[in-house]
Amino acid sequence: MRIAFLSSEVVPFAKTGGLADVAGALPKALRKHNADALVILPLYQQVDRNLLSDTVIEVPIDWRGHTRLTRVFQSDAAGAPAYLIDAPQYFSRSAIYGFSDDHERFAFLGRAALSLVRHLDWQPDIVHTNDWPGGFPTIELRARRRFDPFFEKTRSIFSIHNLAYQGRFDPADLWWMGFDDYRDKNDFLLEGTASALKAGLLSADALSTVSRRYAYEIQTPEQGNGLDWLLRQRRDRLLGITNGVDYDLWNPETDPYIAAPFSAADLTGKQECKLDLLRRFGLPEELNRPIIAIISRLVAQKGYDLIKPLARGILDTGCFFIALGAGAKEYEDFLQSWHDAAPHRVGVYKGYAGEPLAHQIEAGADMFLMPSQYEPCGLNQMYSMRYGTVPIVRATGGLDDTVENFDERRGTGNGFKFREYVPGALLEKIREALYFYARPEAWRAIQLNGMMMDNSWPTVAQKYIDLYLRVLGL
Ligand code: ADP
Ligand code: GLC
Numbered sequence: 437m438r439i440a441f442l443s444s445e446v447v448p449f450a451k452t453g454g455l456a457d458v459a460g461a462l463p464k465a466l467r468k469h470n471a472d473a474l475v476i477l478p479l480y481q482q483v484d485r486n487l488l489s490d491t492v493i494e495v496p497i498d499w500r501g502h503t504r505l506t507r508v509f510q511s512d513a514a515g516a517p518a519y520l521i522d523a524p525q526y527f528s529r530s531a532i533y534g535f536s537d538d539h540e541r542f543a544f545l546g547r548a549a550l551s552l553v554r555h556l557d558w559q560p561d562i563v564h565t566n567d568w569p570g571g572f573p574t575i576e577l578r579a580r581r582r583f584d585p586f587f588e589k590t591r592s593i594f595s596i597h598n599l600a601y602q603g604r605f606d607p608a609d610l611w612w613m614g615f616d617d618y619r620d621k622n623d624f625l626l627e628g629t630a631s632a633l634k635a636g637l638l639s640a641d642a643l644s645t646v647s648r649r650y651a652y653e654i655q656t657p658e659q660g661n662g663l664d665w666l667l668r669q670r671r672d673r674l675l676g677i678t679n680g681v682d683y684d685l686w687n688p689e690t691d692p693y694i695a696a697p698f699s700a701a702d703l704t705g706k707q708e709c710k711l712d713l714l715r716r717f718g719l720p721e722e723l724n725r726p727i728i729a730i731i732s733r734l735v736a737q738k739g740y741d742l743i744k745p746l747a748r749g750i751l752d753t754g755c756f757f758i759a760l761g762a763g764a765k766e767y768e769d770f771l772q773s774w775h776d777a778a779p780h781r782v783g784v785y786k787g788y789a790g791e792p793l794a795h796q797i798e799a800g801a802d803m804f805l806m807p808s809q810y811e812p813c814g815l816n817q818m819y820s821m822r823y824g825t826v827p828i829v830r831a832t833g834g835l836d837d838t839v840e841n842f843d844e845r846r847g848t849g850n851g852f853k854f855r856e857y858v859p860g861a862l863l864e865k866i867r868e869a870l871y872f873y874a875r876p877e878a879w880r881a882i883q884l885n886g887m888m889m890d891n892s893w894p895t896v897a898q899k900y901i902d903l904y905l906r907v908l909g910l
Pocket of ligand 2: 598815
């Protein structure tokens with residue numbers, strides 16, 4: 437089976453969040469199941485050129501009325517063949533997203549991806565796209581299938597990682613993008629704008645999203661972002677598959693970034709990692725004081741509106757707080773002022789730090805906070821568990837599916853979760869976690885329950901293979 441996997445971010449090339457982790461791990465895992473998967477992404481300015489091989493191909497791409505020869509670079513660094521589209525006018529920019537022509541940039545990526553597989557004469561069985569940028573190639577594939585025998589048998593999967601990002605733009609642009617056919621155009625239109633997300637949701641042969649709980653939530657008006665009606669319409673084609681963890685990269689026994697290795701059998705190295713983390717953030721070396729950490733994009737989704745009013749209450753519990761995050765100025769300013777007010781208790785890194793610091797925080801912290809307003813899957817809670825760092829989460833989306841409340845009597849559970857999106861509920865859970873932190877035997881049980889979980893990708897990849905087979909009618 438041939439699978440072309442398209443993503444706007446892929447580890448180790450370019451990343452802003454969890455989509456990159458998934459796109460770096462799933463194609464590799466599919467190959468372990470003997471599927472012929474390749475991955476296609478932009479060659480951003482941010483990509484480390486040392487990861488690229490010397491072979492460059494030139495692909496003719498029809499775009500805005502011209503045929504352009506576009507260079508495509510290759511790499512094996514993701515464990516599956518990766519093809520990186522070199523279009524400097526679109527992808528040599530200071531950031532990955534956030535420009536007024538984003539729809540044009542990712543529509544071009546979609547066109548380039550389909551042109552590339554055609555040029556390589558590599559006929560895909562499945563084109564698997566992700567989030568709103570994937571709306572363009574998905575709808576284009578549907579159209580091409582009608583007149584181009586090369587794609588006649590190709591089927592599409594559209595994966596939703598976050599329904600809040602919709603890829604909206606001025607519908608007047610649809611005609612020069614080549615989506616001027618009545619049906620195509622209509623599939624983009626939403627509330628007077630064009631939405632690449634809606635086009636993908638409507639035109640894909642099957643839809644998936646990154647946890648079972650989120651698959652349900654997005655069919656409700658509360659979490660449907662105005663598209664719940666459409667997801668309810670297509671619910672027989674929508675499947676929730678919870679993301680996996682790439683244990684090649686996230687494993688405290690082999691992690692090259694952390695101060696000392698450790699495992700469920702021997703946790704001693706974790707103390708060294710804690711000391712290392714305190715030093716990195718210039719905090720006093722008080723190993724008995726618990727560290728609560730958070731790593732996230734600084735957007736409303738991640739629950740900072742619950743943390744803000746608790747700044748004092750959290751520190752009153754006696755913990756350290758360490759935050760790594762990039763995003764909205766409002767939250768960056770909050771973190772800065774929290775640190776300034778309590779420099780010996782609050783450590784802050786503002787900005788995107790890359791992999792090493794994220795791993796060092798996972799390894800050195802005692803607890804990991806994810807008080808998300810919504811969370812399609814969430815990867816950090818699963819990384820945390822592997823590193824013996826106990827997650828405190830809100831019961832939403834994938835967090836609800838992967839974290840189970842600790843039950844002292846039965847000795848079950850791998851973390852702490854609260855339901856109501858209010859500061860008081862979060863603070864109560866922090867207090868509950870700290871109560872058990874002070875009881876080493878119970879704490880060890882929670883840590884081990886998390887460390888023993890198997891969230892590995894090969895098991896998850898099999899679910900995608902089953903989905904592909906179903907869509908292909910096999
Ligand atoms: P989301 O995809 O919504 O951002 P996930 O929990 O799925 O949330 O994945 C977030 C990923 O991005 C994790 O690998 C996390 O370590 C990483 N990450 C988030 N913010 C930063 C940052 N500022 N610096 C480094 N890594 C980050
Ligand atoms: C999105 C979601 C996150 C999920 C990630 C990977 O960015 O916000 O919950 O884990 O995609 O699927």
